[in-house]
Amino acid sequence: MKKIYNIGLIGFGTIGAGVVETFNRNLNLMEQKVEAKINLKKVVDLDIETDRGVEVDRNILSTDVNDILEDPEIDIVIELIGGYEPAKSFILKAMSNGKHVVTANKALLAKHWEEILETADKNNVRICFEASVGGGIPLLGPLNESLGANHIQSIYGIINGTANYILTKMTEEGLDFEEVLREAQERGYAEQDPTFDIEGHDTAQKLIILTILGFGTYIEQDKFHVEGISKIKQEDIEFIKNEMGYSIKLLAISKIEDGELEVRVHPTLIPQNHLLASVNDVFNGVYIVGDIVGPVMMYGQGAGMMPTASAVVGDCLDIIGNMGRKGIYGPTTSEVKQIKDIEDIKSKYYLRLTAVDKPGVLHTISGILSKYNISIEAVTQKKRDEGQEVPIFMVMHEALEKNMQNAIKEINSLDFIRDDTLFIRVLEE
Amino acid sequence: MKKIYNIGLIGFGTIGAGVVETFNRNLNLMEQKVEAKINLKKVVDLDIETDRGVEVDRNILSTDVNDILEDPEIDIVIELIGGYEPAKSFILKAMSNGKHVVTANKALLAKHWEEILETADKNNVRICFEASVGGGIPLLGPLNESLGANHIQSIYGIINGTANYILTKMTEEGLDFEEVLREAQERGYAEQDPTFDIEGHDTAQKLIILTILGFGTYIEQDKFHVEGISKIKQEDIEFIKNEMGYSIKLLAISKIEDGELEVRVHPTLIPQNHLLASVNDVFNGVYIVGDIVGPVMMYGQGAGMMPTASAVVGDCLDIIGNMGRKGIYGPTTSEVKQIKDIEDIKSKYYLRLTAVDKPGVLHTISGILSKYNISIEAVTQKKRDEGQEVPIFMVMHEALEKNMQNAIKEINSLDFIRDDTLFIRVLEE
Numbered sequence: 001m002k003k004i005y006n007i008g009l010i011g012f013g014t015i016g017a018g019v020v021e022t023f024n025r026n027l028n029l030m031e032q033k034v035e036a037k038i039n040l041k042k043v044v045d046l047d048i049e050t051d052r053g054v055e056v057d058r059n060i061l062s063t064d065v066n067d068i069l070e071d072p073e074i075d076i077v078i079e080l081i082g083g084y085e086p087a088k089s090f091i092l093k094a095m096s097n098g099k100h101v102v103t104a105n106k107a108l109l110a111k112h113w114e115e116i117l118e119t120a121d122k123n124n125v126r127i128c129f130e131a132s133v134g135g136g137i138p139l140l141g142p143l144n145e146s147l148g149a150n151h152i153q154s155i156y157g158i159i160n161g162t163a164n165y166i167l168t169k170m171t172e173e174g175l176d177f178e179e180v181l182r183e184a185q186e187r188g189y190a191e192q193d194p195t196f197d198i199e200g201h202d203t204a205q206k207l208i209i210l211t212i213l214g215f216g217t218y219i220e221q222d223k224f225h226v227e228g229i230s231k232i233k234q235e236d237i238e239f240i241k242n243e244m245g246y247s248i249k250l251l252a253i254s255k256i257e258d259g260e261l262e263v264r265v266h267p268t269l270i271p272q273n274h275l276l277a278s279v280n281d282v283f284n285g286v287y288i289v290g291d292i293v294g295p296v297m298m299y300g301q302g303a304g305m306m307p308t309a310s311a312v313v314g315d316c317l318d319i320i321g322n323m324g325r326k327g328i329y330g331p332t333t334s335e336v337k338q339i340k341d342i343e344d345i346k347s348k349y350y351l352r353l354t355a356v357d358k359p360g361v362l363h364t365i366s367g368i369l370s371k372y373n374i375s376i377e378a379v380t381q382k383k384r385d386e387g388q389e390v391p392i393f394m395v396m397h398e399a400l401e402k403n404m405q406n407a408i409k410e411i412n413s414l415d416f417i418r419d420d421t422l423f424i425r426v427l428e429e
Numbered sequence: 430m431k432k433i434y435n436i437g438l439i440g441f442g443t444i445g446a447g448v449v450e451t452f453n454r455n456l457n458l459m460e461q462k463v464e465a466k467i468n469l470k471k472v473v474d475l476d477i478e479t480d481r482g483v484e485v486d487r488n489i490l491s492t493d494v495n496d497i498l499e500d501p502e503i504d505i506v507i508e509l510i511g512g513y514e515p516a517k518s519f520i521l522k523a524m525s526n527g528k529h530v531v532t533a534n535k536a537l538l539a540k541h542w543e544e545i546l547e548t549a550d551k552n553n554v555r556i557c558f559e560a561s562v563g564g565g566i567p568l569l570g571p572l573n574e575s576l577g578a579n580h581i582q583s584i585y586g587i588i589n590g591t592a593n594y595i596l597t598k599m600t601e602e603g604l605d606f607e608e609v610l611r612e613a614q615e616r617g618y619a620e621q622d623p624t625f626d627i628e629g630h631d632t633a634q635k636l637i638i639l640t641i642l643g644f645g646t647y648i649e650q651d652k653f654h655v656e657g658i659s660k661i662k663q664e665d666i667e668f669i670k671n672e673m674g675y676s677i678k679l680l681a682i683s684k685i686e687d688g689e690l691e692v693r694v695h696p697t698l699i700p701q702n703h704l705l706a707s708v709n710d711v712f713n714g715v716y717i718v719g720d721i722v723g724p725v726m727m728y729g730q731g732a733g734m735m736p737t738a739s740a741v742v743g744d745c746l747d748i749i750g751n752m753g754r755k756g757i758y759g760p761t762t763s764e765v766k767q768i769k770d771i772e773d774i775k776s777k778y779y780l781r782l783t784a785v786d787k788p789g790v791l792h793t794i795s796g797i798l799s800k801y802n803i804s805i806e807a808v809t810q811k812k813r814d815e816g817q818e819v820p821i822f823m824v825m826h827e828a829l830e831k832n833m834q835n836a837i838k839e840i841n842s843l844d845f846i847r848d849d850t851l852f853i854r855v856l857e858e
Contacts, residue, residue, distance in 0.1 A: 035755065151458060278706075293565035293729065300723065300725035301725075310579055328750075333461055
């Protein structure tokens with residue numbers, strides 16, 4: 001007789017319902033692959049009355065999480081309630097009770113990684129979290145397994161569907177940020193409070209996870225630069241697209257050079273012939289460069305009920321198919337000697353200044369840039385409107401970030417500058 | 430003390446040298462990941478004198494393959510000599526002697542899959558072949574593992590770098606097929622006899638492997654439609670790009686609908702906003718649709734010394750990290766009830782006719798198409814040259830392939846048609 005593996009699911013929301021639906025639809029296929037019986041034994045949620053739109057045996061529903069955590073027959077706990085508490089307590093208790101854990105909880109992992117990993121190690125169980133970054137896209141598995149022979153050199157990720165949708169619509173339809181955001185909210189692509197997505201915090205949490213697996217280094221969220229897309233205007237998009245031939249994406253970057261790790265999240269100009277520039281709408285794409293394989297990219301739906309469920313259930317199969325295997329969470333000896341401060345990076349820059357249109361403006365600005373050792377590649381002032389505010393678009397050759405920041409500070413303090421200068425970094429591989 | 434795993438490498442050519450180089454560079458990283466010692470114990474080639482440009486202990490070189498096949502200490506055999514024989518005999522013997530096998534030999538797998546799988550099963554060893562499709566791109570692993578919860582619905586692959594390079598250059602530089610081919614040969618991107626790549630045979634072999642893993646079905650190469658790119662002219666590229674807004678790619682297609690499997694290789698028109706249209710130059714991309722996850726795509730370098738070595742060594746790590754695990758080679762129970770004949774597929778079509786320019790031509794052609802129940806979406810005849818040969822470009826609405834083939838046959842037999850009519854299928858998802 002085949003071994004039976006029992007699974008307990010905590011959290012019967014959208015993704016939880018997707019997981020139940022996946023087991024309903026494809027259990028046979030999965031059982032054949034792992035040559036074992038798989039039994040969704042218990043589903044726990046505070047609300048077990050609401051119809052989730054999926055078929056479920058009412059006898060396996062419970063409101064008591066201990067029906068999972070304390071059941072010695074349960075081998076794998078899926079945590080899908082999200083947030084820090086009680087998710088963290090549940091996960092730690094599950095692991096202490098010898099259960100493997102599958103989660104999509106990026107916030108928790110990004111904040112409490114060390115404690116969670118330690119608990120998993122101590123109890124000789126695995127924690128799997130493919131669903132926490134890029135939804136259903138095969139990403140963390142390949143990073144650990146297929147690319148196992150590689151030292152990872154860089155990871156560039158478009159990993160927030162909301163931000164990517166907004167930037168795509170601004171580019172394709174010529175609309176303003178606020179307009180697109182409103183439409184995205186109406187279509188359910190953006191939260192009522194969209195801060196978490198559009199200011200880069202969600203991207204940052206996912207980048208923390210990618211950085212652990214890619215570089216064996218855990219970095220806290222307040223230790224690196226995180227910048228969102230809310231300051232980008234339609235005039236930026238137009239100039240970047242039409243005059244420069246670039247796309248703009250909210251990019252998560254993690255890369256190593258000579259033992260120095262750069263970790264940052266910010267809007268980034270990407271050449272239109274780069275594959276990342278083709279990652280549009282709510283889709284996600286992660287571009288990884290390994291020292292042996294060169295560049296690879298994984299692409300797909302980074303969120304949503306079924307794509308995320310695909311990753312969650314895939315993790316369960318991984319655990320069942322590899323029982324007794326230890327978890328791999330990136331290289332065990334990190335090559336990272338130091339985290340590079342954003343001030344010390346070098347980049348090309350796009351700038352948009354808002355200046356009063358009068359003679360001498362460019363002379364003053366170029367003087368400041370020159371003082372900070374920054375060379376101008378191009379300047380465009382399209383509108384002429386003497387005495388009025390006009391946008392000036394500039395592209396800078398590679399410069400040191402610290403110099404750029406100081407130059408911008410000085411430029412912003414000029415009496416003819418009427419708004420904070422926007423500067424956006426350019427992807428250079 | 431850590432367990433030592435011994436590896437024997439058969440074939441010290443380009444990829445073999447890449448494998449040696451990968452072990453040279455990244456052995457520490459790998460040993461830490463799998464928590465074991467890895468020892469490249471023997472490298473066998475008929476020629477062990479030529480300098481391969483990589484550091485190797487001369488004591489591990491041998492010309493006698495039995496130094497690997499008969500060495501009871503060797504756990505994993507890497508086969509990189511390619512071709513049918515003696516590769517097949519070596520692999521079968523290695524497995525009979527209880528050794529796991531890693532290979533990049535797509536030709537062999539595509540032809541002798543059943544015998545190889547049977548031998549692996551009988552001897553309780555694994556055969557791993559991530560490198561056989563898409564070089565270093567994580568592809569077969571994710572298909573089996575990360576997407577394990579999915580019934581695969583369709584696979585679309587750009588998996589021949591040579592063909593893709595030629596089509597990309599024709600598109601970007603406006604050159605003719607022969608010109609680009611010559612350049613590709615000079616740059617080493619195309620063989621002196623390029624038939625295998627440009628006529629789709631290489632793509633077909635890889636598609637056989639993808640079809641095994643995606644659909645659990647082995648199909649022989651002479652059982653499906655394989656068509657290359659050598660008939661495509663610059664005027665096709667121009668029309669398709671500028672008038673239709675499509676890209677043209679040599680596409681491997683494997684998809685299932687209601688138990689009927691379509692397997693085919695042919696040039697295909699792809700909308701320019703589809704991610705596959707951005708897979709350019711020598712790069713490969715495989716677009717997979719699962720019933721749970723939706724679409725995902727994997728992208729990277731489909732060939733070359735180091736990318737391919739990355740996959741070969743990744744397979745070794747997979748075997749070492751999962752000792753005792755059975756191999757997974759797609760769904761064990763295939764849903765495929767029938768292989769659909771190319772004549773029974775439906776598609777939109779692009780046509781290029783070469784006709785003598787005279788009144789009534791279009792009337793006759795449209796009459797034939799109409800007789801076969803084929804509707805015209807657009808017709809363009811750009812050149813006017815009464816009495817001379819001119820190209821006529823046509824786009825058809827969805828039609829049955831059998832009807833299209835019959836219509837083309839009838840059209841080709843018309844006295845004013847001066848060359849075989851080219852027809853290219855259009856990707857519709």
